[in-house]
Amino acid sequence: MPPPPRFCPQCAARLSSPDGCDDCDWIHYRDPKVAVVVLATDEQDRLLYIRRNHEPAMYQWAWPSGFVDAGERVEDAAVREVREETGVEVEIGRLLGVWSETGDQTVVIAFRAAAAGGVLRPGPEALAAAWIPIGRSASMPGPVFPHDESILASILRPER
Numbered sequence: 244m245p246p247p248p249r250f251c252p253q254c255a256a257r258l259s260s261p262d263g264c265d266d267c268d269w270i271h272y273r274d275p276k277v278a279v280v281v282l283a284t285d286e287q288d289r290l291l292y293i294r295r296n297h298e299p300a301m302y303q304w305a306w307p308s309g310f311v312d313a314g315e316r317v318e319d320a321a322v323r324e325v326r327e328e329t330g331v332e333v334e335i336g337r338l339l340g341v342w343s344e345t346g347d348q349t350v351v352i353a354f355r356a357a358a359a360g361g362v363l364r365p366g367p368e369a370l371a372a373a374w375i376p377i378g379r380s381a382s383m384p385g386p387v388f389p390h391d392e393s394i395l396a397s398i399l400r401p402e403r
């Protein structure tokens with residue numbers, strides 16, 4: 244996230260708070276960052292993972308994810324992130340949920356997806372990409388981000 248401004252854009256006073264100006268009525272609206280995470284499976288019910296090539300969680304195995312661009316449809320961002328990171332084309336399925344936390348700027352929107360083509364090949368943001376069997380398999384990577392366990396539970400739970 245960009246650093247907060249040091250001077251008020253309205254009255255040029257030095258800012259003592261990232262939330263706005265004490266000298267005038269300027270308020271610094273800090274927008275949330277919208278991220279998508281995609282739990283994509285293939286026809287063998289394996290989940291798509293990447294080995295992250297950047298912080299946070301560098302070198303960890305995680306689901307394809309990334310920030311939604313301004314003006315970009317959220318589902319399109321999900322498809323794009325999977326393509327960029329893994330080479331796999333997906334069809335976006337149901338919305339798994341929206342995760343957020345007090346004090347955390349990021350709002351995470353998680354989708355189910357199904358493999359629909361492409362070639363598994365890690366992009367520049369990934370050291371590797373792999374299909375890993377779902378379930379209690381010992382080969383399944385552990386949670387990396389705060390909401391991962393809850394997101395995973397949302398796909399292991401039988402649908403009603």
Ligand SMILES: [Zn+2]
Nearest residue numbers: 251254264267
């Ligand atoms: Zn001011």
